[in-house]
Amino acid sequence: MSAERRTRWLGLGLEVTVPVLVLVIWGLASANSDTYYFPPLTDILSTFADTWLFERVGSDVVPSLVRMGLGYAIAVVVAIALGMLFGLSRRARIAAAPIVEFLRAIPPPALLPFAILVIGVGSSMKVFIIAFVCIWPILLNTIDGVRGIDPTLDDTTRVYGVSRRDRVWRVMLPAASPQIFAGMRTSLSLALILMVISEMVASTNGIGYFVLQSQRTFAISEMWSGILLLGILGYVLNGVFVLIERRVLRWHRGARASALG
């Protein structure tokens, strides 16, 4: 077995072993727990199975994921479109800079009262909050990506009379995509956070709502199971994102590796 493969197997082994070990320690330490706030892990797990497999999937998990997905998707589309515009036009960038800096500086939860007042307590409000917060990392990264395009690449497209449309969609967008993906990754974790927060404030369903509601009704095992689910969701979403990114940016990793020799 080559050294490289051995390191990879070792890494994979650690990635699996350590979480399992943590769970075992948690299970053993909490086995005879009579503390009200830290029920035995076995209780939490059986509650988890009762609650999330699959009784509350339709009533809470799906609405949560739909809100998050919608908000995130809107943010991606709007941020990339605006980012390309601002990256290309110096004037638009200068004009928008103070507004962008101001809006992005507002702590997101501070917008909740306003959003509830204007949009109401329904799903639209939650989608709005998620989209609003997710826009900024993607927007700023897209602007940077577009501005950082190699001048030689730009000269090349001009010499070969590439149409404006092809220049934007087939040269600028892929050239900026490594930075765009970095922004999208940051925004993905923001989307999950804002989903939970918005559901805790004014909601009648959703995972965030469930966690808070369980705490208020002293259903501590249920509360823990919801927290566990959120952790798993975050982990899985990030994993899926990394898989997609690896596929789309395969060229980028290859080009960088070859440039480093």
Place this chain on the structure above:
Amino acid sequence: MLKVEHLGKTYGEGEQAVEAIGDLAFEVHEKEFVCIVGPSGCGKTTLLKCMSGLLEPTRGEVRLHDQPIDGPPERMALVFQEYSRSLFPWMTIRQNVAFPLRRKQVDKDKLVEEAIESVGLSGFADRYPWELSGGMQQRVAIARALAYQPEILLMDEPFASVDAQTRADLEDLVLELRGRYGVTIVFVTHDIDESVYLGDRVIVLTPAPTTVQEICEVGLPEPRDQVETKELPEFARLRAHVFRAIKRRGKDREEGAVHA
């Protein structure tokens, strides 16, 4: 077919102004291979950018078929020195070569395959540029230029960053393709041997602000050969001549500065 008329380029304004090109005038004929050689920093790239319409000259103009150039002309291609930054890393070799033809009403597949074949990369059409060596990447850039079917091909120190053996191969490739595609070539280089080996004429430039120092006719027999051509006494005479032309001007400058 291509005329450079009293071309001048000044960067910046007022006290900070830098005169890159003083006053340049020369002509490139149909099917000719013209090499432009000059000391480093003499505004060769600026000249090429003005010729290709990427940069607007401060004074004078460049005319192609008596039409003043005010943007990249349709039947002109340019091969850059930095091949790795001029090829699109997210496209395969075939996609790179085909990209400039996207909106053209031509038989794309045939042009693309022919161009890739002519630079000897048939087996690599579905690879990505970064999977290839530097010399092969520059071949891709040349194939892309040829598939575009230019009348005139500008090359900006295209072989400056490849090793000596690869460079000789690429020089011969360009000579061969010139015959095959019947294209006019303007080749900028800082390498005197290369300019004499490749060119029908060599235009020697002065340091900035650039003017034409001398235009040198190269009467070496065709086809050129890396060994035989370079053995000829005439080759040695020409390269010494161009070398002195470049040196002389540099010296004039230094002395002038001392006396002043």
